[in-house]
Amino acid sequence: xxxxxxxxxxxxxxxxxxxxxxxxxxxxxxxxxxxxxxxxxxxxxxxxxxxxxxxxxxxxxxxxxxxxxxxxxxxxxxxxxxxxxxxxxxxxxxxxxxxxxxxxxx
Amino acid sequence: xxxxxxxxxxxxxxxxxxxxxxxxxxxxxxxxxxxxxxxxxxxxxxxxxxxxxxxxxxxxxxxxxxxxxxxxxxxxxxxxxxxxxxxxxxxxxxxxxxxxxxxxxxxxxxxxxxxxxxxxxxxxxxxxxxxxxxxxxxxxxxxxxxxxxxxxxxxxxxxxxxxxxxxxxxxxxxxxxxxxxxxxxxxxxxxxxxxxxxxxxxxxxxxxxxxxxxxxxxxxxxxxxxxxxxxxxxxxxxxxxxxxxxxxxxxxxxxxxxxxxxxxxxxxxxxxxxx
Numbered sequence: 001x002x003x004x005x006x007x008x009x010x011x012x013x014x015x016x017x018x019x020x021x022x023x024x025x026x027x028x029x030x031x032x033x034x035x036x037x038x039x040x041x042x043x044x045x046x047x048x049x050x051x052x053x054x055x056x057x058x059x060x061x062x063x064x065x066x067x068x069x070x071x072x073x074x075x076x077x078x079x080x081x082x083x084x085x086x087x088x089x090x091x092x093x094x095x096x097x098x099x100x101x102x103x104x105x106x
Numbered sequence: 107x108x109x110x111x112x113x114x115x116x117x118x119x120x121x122x123x124x125x126x127x128x129x130x131x132x133x134x135x136x137x138x139x140x141x142x143x144x145x146x147x148x149x150x151x152x153x154x155x156x157x158x159x160x161x162x163x164x165x166x167x168x169x170x171x172x173x174x175x176x177x178x179x180x181x182x183x184x185x186x187x188x189x190x191x192x193x194x195x196x197x198x199x200x201x202x203x204x205x206x207x208x209x210x211x212x213x214x215x216x217x218x219x220x221x222x223x224x225x226x227x228x229x230x231x232x233x234x235x236x237x238x239x240x241x242x243x244x245x246x247x248x249x250x251x252x253x254x255x256x257x258x259x260x261x262x263x264x265x266x267x268x269x270x271x272x273x274x275x276x277x278x279x280x281x282x283x284x285x286x287x288x289x290x291x292x293x294x295x296x297x298x299x300x301x302x303x304x305x306x307x308x309x310x311x312x313x314x315x316x317x318x319x320x321x322x323x324x325x326x327x328x329x330x331x332x333x334x335x336x337x338x339x340x341x342x343x344x345x346x347x348x349x350x351x352x353x354x355x356x357x358x359x360x361x362x363x364x365x366x367x368x369x370x371x372x373x374x375x376x377x378x379x380x381x
Contacts, residue, residue: 045275051282052147053173056121059150060107068126076151081352084151085275 011100016093023061024089027054040090052084062096069103070096107174110167112193119174120167120194121146123158132161133205133228133366136195138169140210141296142253142283145173148209148352153359156375160363165204167194169212171290182292184238184299187215188222203228205366209351211246211296214238220310221302231315231362233351236327238301247297250287258287307334314338315365317358319346339365 021038028036028048036048044050050058059072075095076084108120124131135157137149146166157164168175170190171182195204205228208216213235220227221237236242257264261284269277287293314335318325320342328340341361343350351358356375363373 049278051145051278052151053145053168056145056147056150057107057174071155073123073150074155077153077155077355 011097011104013093013097016096016100017089019065020089020093020096023058023065024048026061027057038089040088040093042089043085044087044089045085066096066100070099109174110194110197112190112197115176116170116178116190116193117176118167118170118190118194119146120165120198121150121154122163122165122198123154124163125158125161129161131163134163134165134200134202135205135207135362135366136191136200136216137164137166138191138206138208138212138215139166139172140212141169141292142172142286143279144209144212147173149207152352152355153362153375156359157363157366160367160373162205162363162366165195165198165200167191169215171286171292177286177289179289180291180295182290182295184214184218184296184301186295187211188218191215191219192223202226205229205231207231207233207362208235209233210235210348214242217307217310217314218302220312221306224310224312227310227312229313229315229365230310231317231365232331233317233358233362234319234322234324234348235316236324236331237307237310238299239307240301243297243299243301250293250296253283253287254293258284258293304334308336311336313365315361316340317350317361318342319348319350319354320344321347322350324348 017040024038025034027050028034042048044055055076062070062072108122110118110120112118137146137154139146139148146168149166154164154166169187171177203226206216206220208214210233213232214237216230217232217237220230257280265277265281268280314331314337316328316331316338318328318340325342328342331340332338343354343357346354359375360373363375367373
């Protein structure tokens, strides 16, 4: 469990959303975008206009933060193309929370 | 993320994933993506995780000009692409024979590498792809000519049409392709590439797998590939076109994995349904 503002032993959806917001801010900053509101229903493709190569970078940021407990590549590999296009921030947050809980449960 | 400096001011973005939990590596696979709208992401989010889970050391990279790699204005012939691949594997100290996998143009690069270094190729998988021949160069000349005239130099109209008929996502990819075509000599370099003679093609003696979409024009290459190559098997996936890798990644990945693992039947990909 990360010590950065999160209670040890629990997985907090709000905290994960905050982490992911900060990762997305890093990514979007490269495109000179700094004023997008990122909510649970924000889509990576339509709303943020991120390309698949940006999601590879996001996978790296998730790994830096959560280590091997979260595997974004495997998560997306289990989806079909349309699902990836429709992927929301909220769905990723839920996946991260579930993965962290599973890791906690050992 | 790894940025590999291959010299000459070129930095290639590479990703390498392998089996976890201390499981032994059984083979190394190098995955090469296609032109203009493609990047290593086409593997990273499809077949790569399952390959790694099957004990394979998976190396993916962005071709020059693509994805997160640097974009020099020039140097886009097939031989330049093969030189880049050579330099990358050198820097990554991947020395042993590798399984080369290429999608579309990436397969032409993969095959070219195998023809240049037969001793370093354990196998070649070509997805919607073919070795470099005069016919290939002619076809690419036509496609890239249309990209330049109808897209790169007529972008506003082209993007409006693509947005209306193919959707926002395809339009965004097309914009990226137009930019790459305008900013570099890619569209003139690739058709001017040195191509392989039939002898050079048939000198690739390692197992070769060709995977084609049943609705793609390239599917008709299958019999020729099997006749010209000493050890070649082809698979046609019905109901798909040129994007068969991302649309049917479970099926395509299973065939490639069976070649790499030396199995006689398609291997079921872990965590990926045949879709």
